[in-house]
Amino acid sequence: MNNYELMVIFTPVLSDEDFKAAQKKFAGLVTENGGSIVAENAWGLKSLAYPIQKKTTGLYWVLEYIAPSDFNEKLKIQLLRDESVLRQLCTKLDKYAVEYNAKKKSGVKTGTEKAVEA
Secondary structure (H helix, E strand, C coil): CEEEEEEEEECCCCCHHHHHHHHHHHHHHHHHCCCEEEEEEEEEEEEEEEEECCEEEEEEEEEEEEECCCHHHHHHHHHHHCCCEEEEEEEECCHHHHHHHHHHHHCCCCCCCCCCCC
């Protein structure tokens, strides 16, 4: 079992219900295949760096999960088949990234915060 982080950019024309349904669909796919979800974060509507399919914004969603290594190919196929997905990126997290994410979620200083001037 490895730690992974999945970032998906959905088309901005999805309604809130469709966006939540898509999130639930892919999160359920992880748990159905023997994985577990560590964290889920819907960033919402953000501007894209460059247009994708003539769209300048997208609905961002980040999922951190633990799953067997052979599962990612199944997940990739499902993401590519879904027409509401503009882009997706799955990254394997090393032990330092897992530790960093855990610290960030718990509120402990990670050392990468910007200094606030008085």
